[in-house]
Amino acid sequence: MSMEAGENRFEPFGHVVIVGTGLLGASLGLALKARGLTGVVTGVGRSGSASLDVAVKRGAIDHAMTDLASAATGAHVRKSVDLVVLCTPIRQFPEALRILAPALQAGTLVTDVGSTKGEVLRWARELLPPHVEFVGSHPMAGSEKSGPEAARADLYANAVCLMCAAGDGRKGFARIQQMWEQLGMRTIELSPDVHDRWVATVSHLPHAVAFALVNAAGKHPEMLEAAAGGFLDTTRVASSDLSMWTDIFMTNREAVLAAVDDFAGELDRLRSAIDAGDEKAIRAILAHGKQVRDELAARRKTAGRESPGTGRAGA
C-alpha cells in the first residue's frame, strides 16, 4: 500500500491546524516539520494549559492559539488552513466539530487520530457541512506516557495507520493517506465497524486486561516487591492517559464487551485445564498461544516493526 518512489509526489500542506497538543498532536507537529510536509503549524489548546507552551518550545507548533474558531480561519497568519487534525481525547471531538463547522472554508480537510471510528464518523457526518471532507485516521502509535514532553518526531514511523473514509469523496482520503505514508506509516483502509472490532481486540482488550491485572495485584502491595519484567511488560499500558482511555471505553462499548467476553472464555479454558490438572490440555493451550505470539514477533521483525520489549520476563 505504500507509494512507488517518485509516483504521486506529496505536495506539502501550506497550513496545518493541530487541535490538542499532547503526545499525539505534538508528535505530529514535530514529524510534519521534520519531513517538510507542511509550511505552518498552528496548535490549539485550552487557555492557561502548559501543554501549548511546551509544544511551542519543542518546535512542534509555530503558533499557539486557544480559540479554535479563529485558528480555523487561518487569519492569524493570513494563510488558509489546508488540514485540521483532531488530537484531543475523542469525546471533545463533537464540541470541536461544532466550532469548526461554520469557520472552515471549502476545501479544508479534517482528520483525527482517535482510537475509535464508528462514533467519530457519525459525529463528523452530523456536524460538518458537506463542503468539508472528513477522513477518519487511527495511527496505531502512542505510548503510556502523555503530554508534549513525551512527543517524538518518529512516533508514527514504522507503525500502522488504520483509515476510514467518511463518504464518497476520495480526494481528501488519498491526500491524508499520502501524509501518513510520508511519515513512515503503513495504511490500511477499513469500514468504521470493522475498525472498531479490530482495535477492540488488539488494543482496547489488552488495555482493559492490564488495568484489571494491576487492580488485582494492587490489593497485595507486598507482592509487588517481587514483580519482574513479565508483570511490568504485561501491565505497562495501565499507565496510559486516563481521559483518553475513559473515552475509548465509552465510545467503543459493544466491540470492547465482545472482545472481553471472548478473552474471558479463553482464560476460563486455561483455568479449567489447570483446575483439572490436565497437563495435555494446558500444554496445548500454551503451545497455540506461543505459536501465535512467535509468528507475530517474526513477522514484525521482518517488517522492521518489532517491539523491543524488555528482553526480560519469565520468573
Place this chain on the structure above:
Amino acid sequence: MSMEAGENRFEPFGHVVIVGTGLLGASLGLALKARGLTGVVTGVGRSGSASLDVAVKRGAIDHAMTDLASAATGAHVRKSVDLVVLCTPIRQFPEALRILAPALQAGTLVTDVGSTKGEVLRWARELLPPHVEFVGSHPMAGSEKSGPEAARADLYANAVCLMCAAGDGRKGFARIQQMWEQLGMRTIELSPDVHDRWVATVSHLPHAVAFALVNAAGKHPEMLEAAAGGFLDTTRVASSDLSMWTDIFMTNREAVLAAVDDFAGELDRLRSAIDAGDEKAIRAILAHGKQVRDELAARRKTAGRESPGTGRAGA
C-alpha cells in the same frame, strides 16, 4: 538485605554443578564465573542434547556431563561438589533428587531456580538425606527466550531472588543468599506457601492472561495486522518456554486458580462499568490501576530495576 561492604566476605565455591543448561542454568554459569564466585562449573544435561555443547562453547560450564550421579560426586575433576543447582523444568526435580540422594557427600548444598516452592520443598524433604541441606531459590529473572544461546552473565543482576528455607539448618541458606546477592540480586525470604501466592499473582497470572490474550486474538489473524506496542508488550511472555510453564501451572494450581479468579473479578468490574456506560466508574477503575502501575514504575526507577518496555504503546 544486601551485605555491608567488607562484611561477610563471600568465599567462592570450589565446584558448582548446574543441572540443566538452558537459559537460567547457562546464565548462572556465566554469572558465577564472571564474578569469580566459583572455581569449576560442571553442567549436566541430557545426552545428545545440543544445549550442553552450546553452554561449553559459551564458557558457561567447564565440563559437560550426562550422568548426574557421577557429576554429583565430583570424581571427574577430583573436586568435591559444594553446590548443586537444579535448573531444569520443575517436574524433572524429583528424578534428579532421587539420583542425587545417594551420590551427594555431607556438606553439599542443593538449591534450585524453580518458579514454585511448595511442591519443590516437599520433594526435597522426602527425597534428600538429612545430611544434605536444600534451600529453595526463585530468581525473578528470565526471558521469553530460552536455551543457552540466550544466556547472559547479567540475567540475574538487579532482580529479586525469593528464597525459602527447607528446614532449621541456616548455614546453607546464608551462603546461598550471599551468592545471589553477589550476583546483584535483592533476596527476600518467604515461606513456601506465601511464595507460591506471591508469584501466582505477579508472575503466573500475567502469563496465563498473556496466553489467553493471544489465543483470543489469534482467532482473527487479520486483526493482528494492526497490533501495536500495547499488544506486543502485553503478550510478550506468551512466547515463553512451554515445558517450563506447563510445569508451573501444574505445580502451583491452587494459588494460580485463586489469582485467576481474583483477576476475573476485577475484569468483570470494568466490563460492567463499560456495559452500563458508567463513565465515573470506568474512570475510577482506570485511575486506581494507573496509580498502582505508576507507583511501581517509579519505585523501580529509583531502585534501578526499571523495565525499559517498548516506550511505545497506546493506540
